Amino acid sequence: MESGRELLKVDGISKAFPGILANDAITFDLKEGEIHALLGENGAGKTTLVGILYGLLHPDAGHILVDGKVLEPGNPREAIVHGLGFVQQHYSLVPTLTVIENLILSSRYGSGSALSREEIERRIVKISQRHGLTLDRTVKVERLSVGEQQHVELIKTLIGSPRILILDEPAALLSAEEVKKLWQILRNLAGQGVGIILIGHKLEDVLAIADRITVLRLGRVVATVSADDVNAAQLGAMMVGSLAAQTSESRPAAPAPDASTALQVRRLSVSGDRAPNLVKDISFSVKRGEVLGVAGIIGSGQAELLEAIMGIRPANGGTVLLHGDDITGLSIRRRRARGLAFVPGDRHRDGLIRPMSVADNLALGANGQPATSRSGILYLKSIETRARSLMKRFGIGAAGTGVRAATLSGGNQQKLILARELARDPEVVLCCYPTRGLDFASTAAVHEELRLAAARGAAVVVVSIDLGELLALASRLIVIQAGRLTGEVAAGQVTAAELGVMLGGGIAA
Amino acid sequence: MISFVAVILAFVTAALLLTAAGQNALQSFAGMASTAVGSNFAVGTTLTKAVPRLLPALGVALALRSGLWNIGAEGQIYLGAAAAAAVALFGPPLSFPLGTALALIAAMIVGAAWAAIPGALRAYRGLNEVITTLMMVYVAVQLTNYLIEGPWLVPNSTWPATPLIPFAFKLPPIWPGTLVNGGAILAIVGVAVLAFVVNRTTFGLWLRAIGGNERASEVIGVPLRPMIVAALAASGAFAGLAGGIEVLGVRGRLLEGFSPGYGFEAIAIALLGRLSPLGILGASLLFGALDAGAAGLQVASVGISSAIAPVIEGLAVGYLLAALGLAEIISRRREARSALQSAVRS
Numbered sequence: 001m002e003s004g005r006e007l008l009k010v011d012g013i014s015k016a017f018p019g020i021l022a023n024d025a026i027t028f029d030l031k032e033g034e035i036h037a038l039l040g041e042n043g044a045g046k047t048t049l050v051g052i053l054y055g056l057l058h059p060d061a062g063h064i065l066v067d068g069k070v071l072e073p074g075n076p077r078e079a080i081v082h083g084l085g086f087v088q089q090h091y092s093l094v095p096t097l098t099v100i101e102n103l104i105l106s107s108r109y110g111s112g113s114a115l116s117r118e119e120i121e122r123r124i125v126k127i128s129q130r131h132g133l134t135l136d137r138t139v140k141v142e143r144l145s146v147g148e149q150q151h152v153e154l155i156k157t158l159i160g161s162p163r164i165l166i167l168d169e170p171a172a173l174l175s176a177e178e179v180k181k182l183w184q185i186l187r188n189l190a191g192q193g194v195g196i197i198l199i200g201h202k203l204e205d206v207l208a209i210a211d212r213i214t215v216l217r218l219g220r221v222v223a224t225v226s227a228d229d230v231n232a233a234q235l236g237a238m239m240v241g242s243l244a245a246q247t248s249e250s251r252p253a254a255p256a257p258d259a260s261t262a263l264q265v266r267r268l269s270v271s272g273d274r275a276p277n278l279v280k281d282i283s284f285s286v287k288r289g290e291v292l293g294v295a296g297i298i299g300s301g302q303a304e305l306l307e308a309i310m311g312i313r314p315a316n317g318g319t320v321l322l323h324g325d326d327i328t329g330l331s332i333r334r335r336r337a338r339g340l341a342f343v344p345g346d347r348h349r350d351g352l353i354r355p356m357s358v359a360d361n362l363a364l365g366a367n368g369q370p371a372t373s374r375s376g377i378l379y380l381k382s383i384e385t386r387a388r389s390l391m392k393r394f395g396i397g398a399a400g401t402g403v404r405a406a407t408l409s410g411g412n413q414q415k416l417i418l419a420r421e422l423a424r425d426p427e428v429v430l431c432c433y434p435t436r437g438l439d440f441a442s443t444a445a446v447h448e449e450l451r452l453a454a455a456r457g458a459a460v461v462v463v464s465i466d467l468g469e470l471l472a473l474a475s476r477l478i479v480i481q482a483g484r485l486t487g488e489v490a491a492g493q494v495t496a497a498e499l500g501v502m503l504g505g506g507i508a509a
Numbered sequence: 510m511i512s513f514v515a516v517i518l519a520f521v522t523a524a525l526l527l528t529a530a531g532q533n534a535l536q537s538f539a540g541m542a543s544t545a546v547g548s549n550f551a552v553g554t555t556l557t558k559a560v561p562r563l564l565p566a567l568g569v570a571l572a573l574r575s576g577l578w579n580i581g582a583e584g585q586i587y588l589g590a591a592a593a594a595a596v597a598l599f600g601p602p603l604s605f606p607l608g609t610a611l612a613l614i615a616a617m618i619v620g621a622a623w624a625a626i627p628g629a630l631r632a633y634r635g636l637n638e639v640i641t642t643l644m645m646v647y648v649a650v651q652l653t654n655y656l657i658e659g660p661w662l663v664p665n666s667t668w669p670a671t672p673l674i675p676f677a678f679k680l681p682p683i684w685p686g687t688l689v690n691g692g693a694i695l696a697i698v699g700v701a702v703l704a705f706v707v708n709r710t711t712f713g714l715w716l717r718a719i720g721g722n723e724r725a726s727e728v729i730g731v732p733l734r735p736m737i738v739a740a741l742a743a744s745g746a747f748a749g750l751a752g753g754i755e756v757l758g759v760r761g762r763l764l765e766g767f768s769p770g771y772g773f774e775a776i777a778i779a780l781l782g783r784l785s786p787l788g789i790l791g792a793s794l795l796f797g798a799l800d801a802g803a804a805g806l807q808v809a810s811v812g813i814s815s816a817i818a819p820v821i822e823g824l825a826v827g828y829l830l831a832a833l834g835l836a837e838i839i840s841r842r843r844e845a846r847s848a849l850q851s852a853v854r855s
Contacts, residue, residue: 333732349722349724356721377709378713
């Protein structure tokens, strides 16, 4: 398979966004019939690269060549005409339409050329037979499983007969059984000469299917290796190596040996939005001044766990204790009054009131504090003074306290949330993906604030998929796999690579 | 600004319509102006007709600040009026300011309670308040009609109305020679109250937070469900007060169909005023003037229906919504582009 003709070459692609070099001279190639995986953590630059391949983004430098011909950059039609097909991470299907209606919709009004209904039906039958897909075409998409929906997406793409197929995190939401089926289809396609680019961050997936693997880290290519020549541990080290090295100078502060337990979680079970009983029977405790890291691949239930501790999501079972008091039945508001603070994973959805000013957002966090209001009347002057001093203390870059939160950059929005949450000197800080999407300066600032909060005596829980971040912040780590607590280690006793293997689910064994 | 342009466009369009119908548009507008602003009495009529639109519009705006649609101001007006009439007709025989105050407070409480029902249904059962507030209008109007035609009917009457309320409960006139009564002062106070509540109180801060991002507000610790009930209740209190003022200040009794849809016009006024208290004051004065002017139309130009007034009102709101929709599309495009970029960045 490896000996095929070169189909696609990505040659020195670079793309900068304000404050971050998302792609830095990325070069790799794809051969006919090859499955080539792009592996990297969040923020490694995978999504930017896909955007450039798709023609949604205009690269600052570099070329994409198909069959040796340079593609016009920043033009989605160009990519499709040259035989590139994409299966996006987020499906773009209309749930209330049937499978066939969705397929007609996309081929009529989507990217492909308009085909007659009969022609589309004919092609679907052909594609389904060839790949052993048994889809009922007359059923509504909303009644399909995630895996089946992905098959619809796949067929949608295959109707255009692409020679190069690009899949973004295709296994992220699938069950093990569905993943197996998907791999079978992809091997089948590769056998017919289609070149496949697979984007992912799961080691096991990539090793199971890819011929070659290109590892990205911080926008650069670390290496391109043959899948037969590496193991999971080596790949894990390549993925996380550099960040862990960079931030490891500032060691996490350990709690005082006689520190009392601040937060205790006992046998907590929580449902996810789609998955009932996503988090199963998890127990742990955090001391004052301690930073506990929660490691796990994305979607393992970590975010739901924090939401349940905060009272945002009801617990199916178990208890949450703060300084020994049961707070399981309390509202979010009561828990906050008791000293819980929350930094949500989704800044826009859960973190900020974006149409409101910086000062108002900060005032919301100070609810009930006499400094900003008394008997329900706001003290505008105190709110303004307090906002100004918090902006300074947390380094929030904004033109003034009156500007809308929506206009701030992602890093400054995150600092705004931290300022709102940490200004109250909370007892417990629950933090989800605290530096997702942030550049290095902002990341360092956020880490420093969390360390300071712990130094002031807060118990801090940090959920992150960035292992380097967890090792830089946490003095103790727990590992969550598929909603269960599967391991606990002291931060000093484990490297990022070893941790990566723990998350991978026993590949090392 | 955008509202101002919409109003101008509405008048221009109305002029075109009048011309197309073979009428002299300028003459028609002059006729409207004479009964809307042409004399002290005309100005007084405009003010009096603005009041029952202004107060419910302030309420609608308050609810909308938290993202909630109070479509049911009309029903809250009717029940507020009924409550004020009940206190005046069947309450203790009080002397002037006390009795009036008590009747108006009753009007506000009943308006608030009526609006709190859809608020609670929304907060604790997830029912869409647009539907429930609207449906409860019909219940409220029929309930009021029942009271008027049934137990409260003036004896030996062929006219569906209650007896006149005692003089001591009435809102006194405040501008001799016009219809203006004390309700106008209360309406101005209402403008100030709304401005203060929204911008200077914790309640207002929470209100705006919920309107900006309901989910994040709850995560930040805003008591979301009680706030939803409270926002709609406060909204209903404004509408209820308007109903009370109509009974105590204008009609002197409760009668069937006294509101020709003030509560529905209030929604248009709140939008035209862009939810700002002063903007709403301006918009309701405009609507009041159009209503007062409609009477002058029939005098000025034979054959022109007074229906041109609501046509202008409708056009103004239509233009405004079209302009706002356009602005929304433009800003969404911009936002989608930046969202794509930031998604790609992470």
